[in-house]
Amino acid sequence: MTGQVGSVALGAGLAASVAATLLWLRRALAPDAPVRPARLATAAALVAAVLACGAAEWALLRHDFSLRFVAEHGGRHVPVYYTVTSLWSALDGSLLLWLLILTGYAGLLARTVPADGRRLHPWAMAVVSVVAVFFFALSHFAANPFHPVAPVPADGPGPNPLLRTHPAMGLHPPLLYAGYVGLVVPFGYALAGLLAGPAGRRWAVPARRWTLLAWTLLTAGILLGAWWSYAVLGWGGYWAWDPVENASLVPWLTATAFLHALRRPGAVDRTGWPVGLACASFLLVLLGTFLTRSGMVASVHAFTASPLGPVLLGFLLVTAVGTVLLIGWRLRLPADSDTPRAEPLLSRPTALLGTLILLTTIAAVVLAGTLFPLLAEAVSGTTAAVGPGYFHRTVVPLAIVLLGLVGLAPLLSRAGTSPGELAGRAAAPAGVALAAVAVPGLLSRPGPTVLAAFGCAGFALASTAADLWRRLRASGRRAGWSRIGTALAHAGIALVAVGAAASAAYTVSVERELAVGESLTASGATVRLAAIERTGDDAGMRVRARLAVGPSGRPTGTAAPELTYHPGHDLTVSVPAIRPGLLRDTYTTLLAVSADGRTATVRLAVNRMVSLVWAGGALTVLGGALVLAGTVPRRARRGRIRRDRDRPRPAAPVAPGGAR
Amino acid sequence: MRPRRAVGAAVLLVLLLGAVLGTYRSVRVADDDPARRLSSELRCPACQGESVADSRSPIAAAIREVIAARLRAGDSPEEVRTYLVRRYGAEVLATPPAQGWGLLLWLVPVLALGVGAGSALRTHRRRRGAAPGARPAPPRPTRRPPPPVTAAGVWTAGAVAVLALVGGVAVAAPRLATAPEPARRPGPAIAADPVLDLLALARAAEEQGRYEAAAEIYRTALERRPADEIRLRFAFILIRLGQTAEAARLAETVLAARPDTPDALLMLGLAQRDSDPAASVHTLRRFLDRAPGHPAAAEVRRLLGDG
Numbered sequence: 001m002t003g004q005v006g007s008v009a010l011g012a013g014l015a016a017s018v019a020a021t022l023l024w025l026r027r028a029l030a031p032d033a034p035v036r037p038a039r040l041a042t043a044a045a046l047v048a049a050v051l052a053c054g055a056a057e058w059a060l061l062r063h064d065f066s067l068r069f070v071a072e073h074g075g076r077h078v079p080v081y082y083t084v085t086s087l088w089s090a091l092d093g094s095l096l097l098w099l100l101i102l103t104g105y106a107g108l109l110a111r112t113v114p115a116d117g118r119r120l121h122p123w124a125m126a127v128v129s130v131v132a133v134f135f136f137a138l139s140h141f142a143a144n145p146f147h148p149v150a151p152v153p154a155d156g157p158g159p160n161p162l163l164r165t166h167p168a169m170g171l172h173p174p175l176l177y178a179g180y181v182g183l184v185v186p187f188g189y190a191l192a193g194l195l196a197g198p199a200g201r202r203w204a205v206p207a208r209r210w211t212l213l214a215w216t217l218l219t220a221g222i223l224l225g226a227w228w229s230y231a232v233l234g235w236g237g238y239w240a241w242d243p244v245e246n247a248s249l250v251p252w253l254t255a256t257a258f259l260h261a262l263r264r265p266g267a268v269d270r271t272g273w274p275v276g277l278a279c280a281s282f283l284l285v286l287l288g289t290f291l292t293r294s295g296m297v298a299s300v301h302a303f304t305a306s307p308l309g310p311v312l313l314g315f316l317l318v319t320a321v322g323t324v325l326l327i328g329w330r331l332r333l334p335a336d337s338d339t340p341r342a343e344p345l346l347s348r349p350t351a352l353l354g355t356l357i358l359l360t361t362i363a364a365v366v367l368a369g370t371l372f373p374l375l376a377e378a379v380s381g382t383t384a385a386v387g388p389g390y391f392h393r394t395v396v397p398l399a400i401v402l403l404g405l406v407g408l409a410p411l412l413s414r415a416g417t418s419p420g421e422l423a424g425r426a427a428a429p430a431g432v433a434l435a436a437v438a439v440p441g442l443l444s445r446p447g448p449t450v451l452a453a454f455g456c457a458g459f460a461l462a463s464t465a466a467d468l469w470r471r472l473r474a475s476g477r478r479a480g481w482s483r484i485g486t487a488l489a490h491a492g493i494a495l496v497a498v499g500a501a502a503s504a505a506y507t508v509s510v511e512r513e514l515a516v517g518e519s520l521t522a523s524g525a526t527v528r529l530a531a532i533e534r535t536g537d538d539a540g541m542r543v544r545a546r547l548a549v550g551p552s553g554r555p556t557g558t559a560a561p562e563l564t565y566h567p568g569h570d571l572t573v574s575v576p577a578i579r580p581g582l583l584r585d586t587y588t589t590l591l592a593v594s595a596d597g598r599t600a601t602v603r604l605a606v607n608r609m610v611s612l613v614w615a616g617g618a619l620t621v622l623g624g625a626l627v628l629a630g631t632v633p634r635r636a637r638r639g640r641i642r643r644d645r646d647r648p649r650p651a652a653p654v655a656p657g658g659a660r
Numbered sequence: 661m662r663p664r665r666a667v668g669a670a671v672l673l674v675l676l677l678g679a680v681l682g683t684y685r686s687v688r689v690a691d692d693d694p695a696r697r698l699s700s701e702l703r704c705p706a707c708q709g710e711s712v713a714d715s716r717s718p719i720a721a722a723i724r725e726v727i728a729a730r731l732r733a734g735d736s737p738e739e740v741r742t743y744l745v746r747r748y749g750a751e752v753l754a755t756p757p758a759q760g761w762g763l764l765l766w767l768v769p770v771l772a773l774g775v776g777a778g779s780a781l782r783t784h785r786r787r788r789g790a791a792p793g794a795r796p797a798p799p800r801p802t803r804r805p806p807p808p809v810t811a812a813g814v815w816t817a818g819a820v821a822v823l824a825l826v827g828g829v830a831v832a833a834p835r836l837a838t839a840p841e842p843a844r845r846p847g848p849a850i851a852a853d854p855v856l857d858l859l860a861l862a863r864a865a866e867e868q869g870r871y872e873a874a875a876e877i878y879r880t881a882l883e884r885r886p887a888d889e890i891r892l893r894f895a896f897i898l899i900r901l902g903q904t905a906e907a908a909r910l911a912e913t914v915l916a917a918r919p920d921t922p923d924a925l926l927m928l929g930l931a932q933r934d935s936d937p938a939a940s941v942h943t944l945r946r947f948l949d950r951a952p953g954h955p956a957a958a959e960v961r962r963l964l965g966d967g
Contacts, residue, residue, distance in 0.1 A: 018826065021822050022818065025814075025819075026815055029811035030811055134825055137825070137826045137830065142833035310836055311829055318825075358773075360776060361769060364768055364772040365769045368765055368768040372765050382750060382761075383750075383751040384756045385703045385753070385755075386755060386756065387754030388711075388754070389701060390756075394766075430672065431671060434672065434675035434676055435679075437679035441679065441685060441686050442681060442685065445685060445686050450686075451679075451682065455679070591716055592716075
């Protein structure tokens with residue numbers, strides 16, 4: 001029964017989004033066509049996606065093993081929380097979540113007509129609806145989770161054990177998807193700008209708002225993913241340059257570049273950086289989806305091989321070719337603005353241009369490193385691997401230069417700054433930067449790369465703080481959320497860089513086989529093995545090492561890393577125990593336990609300043625949210641309500657920021 | 661104002677000196693452990709995305725031992741790397757070397773930066789050329805106006821495209837679903853039974869004729885799980901490598917627990933051929949008595965001269 005409801009919902013969603021596409025297209029072509037049917041069709045698609053997700057969750061919670069998805073990924077022994085999250089712990093269910101978020105964005109977008117973009121809006125809606133059509137079709141025809149199985153099993157294996165060891169599982173994938181899928185809206189507006197004729201010149205304003213929303217969510221999602229990796233995978237780090245991690249980073253980089261491209265003069269042009277970056281971001285989202293959903297790359301996070309790959313690749317190619325053709329067609333039309341004047345070299349637009357070039361270069365490098373093994377295998381038949389070494393030698397220097405530019409940009413003015421003026425403004429931040437190099441360099445030996453990162457981060461932090469202070473004073477403390485948010489986001493990125501550099505340089509780890517009572521010391525932290533406990537039940541075996549943490553003789557706490565064995569998946573998971581501190585985390589992992597249960601191999605790592613990565617990331621997310629809040633002035637909201645008389649109930653306007 | 665500026669400059673100078681000194685000290689830090697550095701540049705063949713230095717898998721442990729032994733024996737890190745590449749294939753390197761296809765990868769950052777900077781420079785030059793006099797650039801010559809497109813035509817084309825999209829997915833998806841699944845890649849690094857991974861790896865090495873590598877992997881597997889099947893596979897490889905004494909010992913261990921196991925008799929008989937031909941003939945005859953229909957029986961008969 002539940003299966004039929006789900007299947008019918010997917011079919012209805014497909015029909016509704018086809019109808020929505022055509023109705024929005026009609027509205028775009030003939031502005032007097034009624035908007036109501038199109039809105040209803042979009043709403044119907046949303047309702048269908050909600051129903052499909054609801055049916056899948058209902059089946060998971062009721063342990064209805066007659067459905068393929070539940071039989072493969074449900075389990076009676078799985079706690080309720082992880083039963084709910086198991087919807088997105090495997091391929092088919094994660095597509096349902098994807099659909100829910102996509103139709104959610106479509107529904108939100110349908111109700112948010114930009115004040116001066118009424119001709120643009122239906123075009124953007126049509127683009128978003130086409131994407132929804134494709135994903136409904138994909139879910140219905142290629143990855144339908146509601147297919148029945150026979151015979152009906154009595155129990156299932158449950159989701160992958162790695163995906164039910166940490167509560168972040170409930171938050172990380174939905175947030176990441178929300179950011180990922182959200183980039184479809186700026187893509188829709190960019191295409192709308194190309195398609196809508198003279199009215200298209202205003203596309204950048206709504207596109208920026210929606211990108212800010214998606215960017216903030218994506219940043220939070222990537223950050224949570226790094227935290228999950230740190231807290232669950234047990235190898236002690238948070239970023240492994242894994243293909244799936246890279247697939248989420250590349251669109252983030254291009255979306256960041258897009259947000260900066262709009263700050264340059266001449267950003268209204270429909271042929272330059274902004275359009276290219278907005279389109280590239282969504283195409284990279286599709287590429288990332290292809291990489292992670294097709295089993296093409298071997299990764300800890302990837303789903304298994306499936307027939308989705310070729311279909312997704314086909315859609316990606318069609319979309320990419322269509323976009324390129326559209327941009328090429330636009331190039332033949334008269335330019336939007338007169339050729340702007342050349343910018344002086346020492347000016348903020350130049351710094352912004354440098355930012356764009358660096359961000360896109362980093363994106364290209366990460367993408368090349370991710371795709372190289374696939375391409376090498378396809379072209380020359382040899383297998384090759386691209387490990388962290390490549391990214392450390394290419395991305396890290398580029399990122400350090402970028403960080404320096406983050407510090408330089410606030411010191412430059414829009415119209416140009418003379419070298420003398422710049423030297424005066426840069427003196428204090430440069431002092432901070434030199435101190436940030438000198439002090440750690442003289443007290444320890446972290447290596448020149450780490451010192452350069454410290455220096456540039458110090459420069460960026462100091463110059464951002466000075467700039468914010470100057471602006472707050474000049475405008476009488478009414479600088480606006482947007483400025484404060486920008487400063488916070490930049491400061492957050494600088495803090496992430498400090499945390500990443502310090503944790504790479506100062507982390508110490510040792511591993512040894514310990515008998516009960518023996519202890520292990522690394523960089524001033526000591527753990528003593530107090531006991532080894534074994535428990536076992538139907539759901540699996542669990543071995544836990546009880547460790548006393550603290551200086552020898554006077555333990556200050558305990559840690560209990562464990563190994564769990566899951567027979568359903570034939571998988572052993574090592575769950576680390578982390579004692580977080582402000583500047584140092586004590587990170588213990590249980591690697592192995594001897595057969596007689598008397599000794600355990602324990603890894604003890606002292607990770608420095610990892611907390612700065614989390615703090616900086618959170619600050620960046622907060623900054624993004626503040627800038628987003630700043631783009632939705634109250635006046636505009638009221639104005640829109642008055643104008644949109646054709647809407648049935650304008651009482652609850654939903655602004656792009658309304659998803660918060 | 662003046663003294664303040666002078667003090668500021670002095671402070672900056674002192675800081676600059678400290679920064680240069682600190683960086684200089686840092687540059688001279690030498691990586692004291694060549695084995696560690698080398699193993700961190702190698703990829704563990706049985707894992708996903710883990711280096712030999714970090715991996716806990718037995719095969720990584722075996723490679724670490726090989727590295728340490730070769731370095732102790734006086735090989736340079738470069739020689740050890742070449743040796744390992746010959747043994748495990750080029751994919752053992754964590755990053756492709758900057759030659760051939762790999763060079764392309766290393767050129768990506770240079771090319772991307774070059775293209776970006778080059779186009780920015782060109783735009784800058786063009787605008788500077790246009791700036792004096794601040795005249796608006798001559799309007800780009802509009803080519804002939806685009807052919808008139810009716811709204812109905814666009815709508816119909818859109819409708820056909822959307823339906824083609826749905827139809828394409830509907831037709832393609834079931835066909836792809838029934839297509840034979842590509843071979844599964846090795847499971848994630850945390851597979852519960854690393855011994856199975858090891859055995860598959862050893863078998864692959866065997867098929868490629870890399871017997872030394874296979875023997876090493878079997879040895880590691882045997883340490884993890886002292887099972888008779890592994891002993892016998894290991895013995896077979898050792899015989900191929902001419903290390904018959906150890907092979908005989910392994911076969912005898914199996915026979916001590918399970919007397920008259922045909923495969924163990926076969927291995928023991930083959931291992932004894934050089935050292936003790938008489939005992940070998942005796943053992944192989946026992947093998948033929950126990951398993952006359954064994955796939956290797958015909959070959960053994962030929963060896964014994966039974967025709």
